[in-house]
Amino acid sequence: MILVTGAGGKTGLAVITAATQRGLAVRALVRRESRTAAAQQAGAAEVVVGDMTRAAVVREAAEGVTAIYHIAPNMNPQEMHMGQMAIQAAQSSGAHLVYHSVLHPHTEEMPHHWHKLRVEEEIFMAGVNFTILQPAPYMENILAYWAAMQARGVYAVPYPPDTRLSLVALGDVAVVAAEVLANPAAHRGATYELVGTAALSQGEIAAVCGGLLGREVVAEEMPLLEWELQAQANGLPALAIHTLSRMFAYYGRYGLVGNGNVLRWLLGRAPTTLAEALRG
Numbered sequence: 018m019i020l021v022t023g024a025g026g027k028t029g030l031a032v033i034t035a036a037t038q039r040g041l042a043v044r045a046l047v048r049r050e051s052r053t054a055a056a057q058q059a060g061a062a063e064v065v066v067g068d069m070t071r072a073a074v075v076r077e078a079a080e081g082v083t084a085i086y087h088i089a090p091n092m093n094p095q096e097m098h099m100g101q102m103a104i105q106a107a108q109s110s111g112a113h114l115v116y117h118s119v120l121h122p123h124t125e126e127m128p129h130h131w132h133k134l135r136v137e138e139e140i141f142m143a144g145v146n147f148t149i150l151q152p153a154p155y156m157e158n159i160l161a162y163w164a165a166m167q168a169r170g171v172y173a174v175p176y177p178p179d180t181r182l183s184l185v186a187l188g189d190v191a192v193v194a195a196e197v198l199a200n201p202a203a204h205r206g207a208t209y210e211l212v213g214t215a216a217l218s219q220g221e222i223a224a225v226c227g228g229l230l231g232r233e234v235v236a237e238e239m240p241l242l243e244w245e246l247q248a249q250a251n252g253l254p255a256l257a258i259h260t261l262s263r264m265f266a267y268y269g270r271y272g273l274v275g276n277g278n279v280l281r282w283l284l285g286r287a288p289t290t291l292a293e294a295l296r297g
C-alpha cells in the first residue's frame with residue numbers, strides 16, 4: 018500500500034491513476050468528503066478524509082504503507098509545515114518519501130518554489146529514504162485558455178510573447194511517479210527534473226494551439242495589473258494573486274528553462290509533446 022497526499026487535486030488523481038495501472042494499491046488522503054468519489058474513480062483502494070496540516074492525520078494515514086507520495090496544495094502558505102508532517106509520517110512508518118516538488122525550486126523570487134526547496138532541505142536532514150520529483154509547469158494548464166483562444170484567436174498571458182518556458186505533460190509526470198513508487202529502492206536519494214519540451218516561446222505555444230484549433234492563434238502580453246484585477250474579480254485569494262504575480266514577473270524576466278534528458282531516460286521513450294498533451 019502507498020499513500021498519496023493532496024490526492025483529490027489534479028496531480029493527485031493523475032498519480033493515483035498511474036500507480037493503480039502499475040498494480041499498486043493506493044490509500045488516498047483527501048481534505049473533503051466530496052473528493053472521495055473522484056479518488057475512488059481514479060483507482061484508490063482506500064480513502065482517508067483529513068487535514069494534512071495535522072500530524073496525527075498524516076501519521077495515521079501512513080500506517081502500514083511502503084511509500085508516501087506527498088503533494089502539497091498549490092501556492093499554500095503552509096507548504097513547509099505540510100512537508101514536515103509528511104517527513105514525520107515517513108519517519109514513524111519507515112516509508113519511502115516521494116516529494117512532488119517543482120522545476121527550479123531554488124528561485125527565491127517565486128515563494129512557492131522557494132518553500133519547496135526548504136522542504137527538500139528538511140528531507141535531506143531527516144534521514145528518511147526519499148526521491149524528489151521536480152516537474153516543469155504542466156502542459157494541461159494551457160487548457161484554461163482554450164475557450165478564449167477558440168473564440169478570439171488570442172493567447173493572452175501576463176508576460177511577453179517571447180518568454181520561454183519548459184513544460185511537461187502531467188501524464189508523463191504521473192508515469193514517473195508510479196515507476197518511483199513501484200521501485201523505490203532503485204530511485205532512493207534521486208532528484209529528477211521532469212521536463213517534456215525544449216523551452217517554448219509563448220508564440221510557439223500559440224502556434225501549436227492554433228494548429229489544433231484549426232485557426233490562427235497569436236500570443237499577446239496582458240499587462241500584469243490587468244491580470245491582477247481580473248483575478249481579483251474572479252475571486253482568487255489575495256495570496257494566490259501575489260504568488261502568481263511574482264511567478265509571472267519572474268517568467269517574464271528569466272523564463273523557466275529545463276532539459277528533457279532525465280524524463281526521456283525515466284520514461285524509456287520520448288516525452289509527450291505539447292500537441293499530444295493538449296489533444297488529450
Ligand SMILES: NC(=O)c1ccc[n+]([C@@H]2O[C@H](COP(=O)([O-])OP(=O)(O)OC[C@H]3O[C@@H](n4cnc5c(N)ncnc54)[C@H](OP(=O)(O)O)[C@@H]3O)[C@@H](O)[C@H]2O)c1
Nearest residue numbers: 023025026027028048068069089090091119152153154155
Ligand atoms: N500545476 C502545475 O503546473 C505544477 C507544476 C509543477 C509542480 N506543481 C505542484 O504540484 C502540487 C499540486 O498541484 P495541483 O495543481 O495538483 O494542486 P491542486 O489541484 O490544488 O490539489 C491540491 C489538493 O490538496 C488538497 N488540500 C488542500 N489543503 C489540504 C489540507 N490541509 N489537507 C489535505 N488536503 C488538502 C486540495 O483539496 P481541496 O480540493 O479541498 O482544495 C486539493 O485536492 C503543488 O504543490 C504545485 O506547486 C504544479
